[in-house]
Amino acid sequence: MLPPHQFAHRMQAAVGTMTSFLRFFQFYAEYDQTPDLSDFAVGNPHEMPLPGFVDALQRAVVPQNKDWFAYKMNEQQSCETVAQSLRLWRGVPFEADDIHMTTAGFAAIAVTLNAVVNPGDEVIFITPPWFFYEPLITAAGGTPVRVAIDSATFDLDLAAISDAITPNTCAIIVNSPHNPTGKIYPPATLQALANLLTEASERYARPIYLLSDEAYSRIVYDGARYPSPTEYYPTSFLLYTYGKTLLTPGQRIGYIALPPTMPDREVVRQAIFGAQVLTGYSFPNALLQHALPDLEKLSIDIEQLQHKRDWLVGELQRVGYDVHTPEGTFYLLPRSPLADDWAFVERLGQLNILCLPGTVVEQPGYFRISLTANEDMIERALPGFATAFEGVRH
Numbered sequence: 001m002l003p004p005h006q007f008a009h010r011m012q013a014a015v016g017t018m019t020s021f022l023r024f025f026q027f028y029a030e031y032d033q034t035p036d037l038s039d040f041a042v043g044n045p046h047e048m049p050l051p052g053f054v055d056a057l058q059r060a061v062v063p064q065n066k067d068w069f070a071y072k073m074n075e076q077q078s079c080e081t082v083a084q085s086l087r088l089w090r091g092v093p094f095e096a097d098d099i100h101m102t103t104a105g106f107a108a109i110a111v112t113l114n115a116v117v118n119p120g121d122e123v124i125f126i127t128p129p130w131f132f133y134e135p136l137i138t139a140a141g142g143t144p145v146r147v148a149i150d151s152a153t154f155d156l157d158l159a160a161i162s163d164a165i166t167p168n169t170c171a172i173i174v175n176s177p178h179n180p181t182g183k184i185y186p187p188a189t190l191q192a193l194a195n196l197l198t199e200a201s202e203r204y205a206r207p208i209y210l211l212s213d214e215a216y217s218r219i220v221y222d223g224a225r226y227p228s229p230t231e232y233y234p235t236s237f238l239l240y241t242y243g244k245t246l247l248t249p250g251q252r253i254g255y256i257a258l259p260p261t262m263p264d265r266e267v268v269r270q271a272i273f274g275a276q277v278l279t280g281y282s283f284p285n286a287l288l289q290h291a292l293p294d295l296e297k298l299s300i301d302i303e304q305l306q307h308k309r310d311w312l313v314g315e316l317q318r319v320g321y322d323v324h325t326p327e328g329t330f331y332l333l334p335r336s337p338l339a340d341d342w343a344f345v346e347r348l349g350q351l352n353i354l355c356l357p358g359t360v361v362e363q364p365g366y367f368r369i370s371l372t373a374n375e376d377m378i379e380r381a382l383p384g385f386a387t388a389f390e391g392v393r394h
Contacts, residue, residue: 014135017144020360021131024045027346031354038381040369041354043330045247047374053246056294060287069286074101080291082255086238090228093260100272101289104252105215105241106132107282112237112256113140115268115275116209119151121170124161128363129275130179130213138394142170146362154183154324165200165208172197174229175213180333180361182326182366184220187227194233201235210236217246218299220328222307234261244330247300247372253284253292298363305330308371312378319386320393330349330371333363337392341367347391351384 029043039046063069079099086094103109107374109132117123117140125133127146137144141355147160152344174193176185185193193210203206212229217240220226230236249250262268276282288295316323323334338344341357345367348355358366373381 010139011270015136017138018131018133019028020357022358023094024357027349028354031349031352034352036380037351037353038373038384040354040373040377040378040381043244043247043249043370045249046377049197049248050246050298050300052298053248056291056298057251057287060291061072072286072289074099075278075289078255078284078292081293081296086257087184087303090231092231094257095260095267096190098258098260098262098265100256100258100269100276101284102251102254102256102276102282103284104243104254104304105209105213105239106241107252107279108254108256109211109213110136110140111272111275111279111282112209112239113137113142113171114279115271116171117142117146122168123168123207124164124172126156126174126178127182128358128361129173130175131361133173135138141276143168145169149178149181149183151204154178154181155217156185156189156193158196158289160187161193162196162200165196165204167206168205169200169208170206171209171211173211173213175215176229177216177226177326177328179329180331180356180358180363181275182324182331182333182368183330184224184327185229187232190227190229190232193229197233197235208365212241213239215241215244216329219302219305221309224327226328230257230259231350234259235263241349241375244294245299246295251288251312253288253295255259266284303324305371308373308375308378312369312371315382317384321365321389322386332369332371334369336365336367337389339365341365344388344392347388348384351381351388353381353384 078101079096081096082099083096113136119141121142122145123137123142124145124147127148134144145162145164197208210229210233217226230238238257243249246386313323313325321334323332336344341359341364345355345357356368358364
């Protein structure tokens with residue numbers, strides 16, 4: 001008898017890091033079609049898409065030449081659109097040749113990791129993390145190294161990052177505004193991080209790349225300015241997805257942008273392009289690239305998101321939940337009244353409220369609420385949040 005097939009060890013290891021996510025995926029499937037469910041679990045839309053988004057796709061779907069739906073790569077119009085937007089928004093002279101279009105932020109992270117990671121390299125990521133950082137690092141052949149945030153301030157723990165850097169460190173992933181805490185890392189922290197990475201790169205005679213995951217950089221509240229880590233550290237990649245700002249996660253378009261400060265830009269461009277091709281041809285489809293000049297101008301209503309943030313934070317605090325006010329993203333991260341966050345999320349599920357256990361994002365004892373739930377869901381859920389809290393207390 002033949003032995004059972006052994007899948008690639010890297011893939012086995014990568015999937016092995018996803019245990020909590022896969023457990024939650026099965027839990028989610030049990031409730032997904034429940035009538036009157038208040039779904040706060042993930043950042044899915046619960047209202048109709050932006051009319052401008054639909055209009056843009058309808059205009060773009062009409063072919064203007066025979067190559068309208070041919071193979072697409074980093075199309076010049078798309079790259080110019082992104083570069084111009086970044087120049088106006090960030091005040092930094094990004095060039096179209098330094099824009100690499102991807103199938104959303106997921107691919108932007110995977111492509112960049114595959115471009116910079118060699119066997120034996122270590123990649124630092126911040127915890128609590130987006131739940132796919134570790135598997136993507138592992139799948140790229142790197143060794144994941146987790147560093148926890150400051151639990152009191154939710155800021156980066158610079159001393160812990162410094163201690164985690166070794167001669168094998170090739171990159172660090174930083175996500176701001178941070179999912180799931182909503183923290184925007186301030187300029188002082190980012191400058192200190194840049195100094196730390198510069199010193200370490202010189203000490204070990206190799207560049208340490210900064211992967212700046214900026215998926216939520218346009219979802220900030222209270223008129224806050226968003227400081228990008230790429231403003232402070234030249235050897236950095238800006239990674240972005242339109243799926244959050246447009247709330248269309250199933251229409252996948254994003255990009256990698258190299259700041260004009262990036263050393264050896266021509267070599268880096270070639271490495272990124274090669275990784276785009278070899279990471280499953282990670283270019284957005286033709287329709288989304290044609291529509292991008294219109295999509296770039298659109299956004300979900302940030303004021304409405306802020307209203308929902310303030311509403312939920314106020315009501316949860318009134319009941320007795322320990323929950324802070326996030327500066328960005330569309331998530332809240334309350335502390336679970338039960339030490340076992342899975343058990344508490346299951347109690348909420350019995351009340352037709354679906355949330356994400358903090359354990360899934362390496363923050364046990366908390367649970368995550370997505371503000372993409374509509375206002376009817378919030379209204380229905382408030383008594384249930386109170387009931388669940390009171391049930392634990394008594």
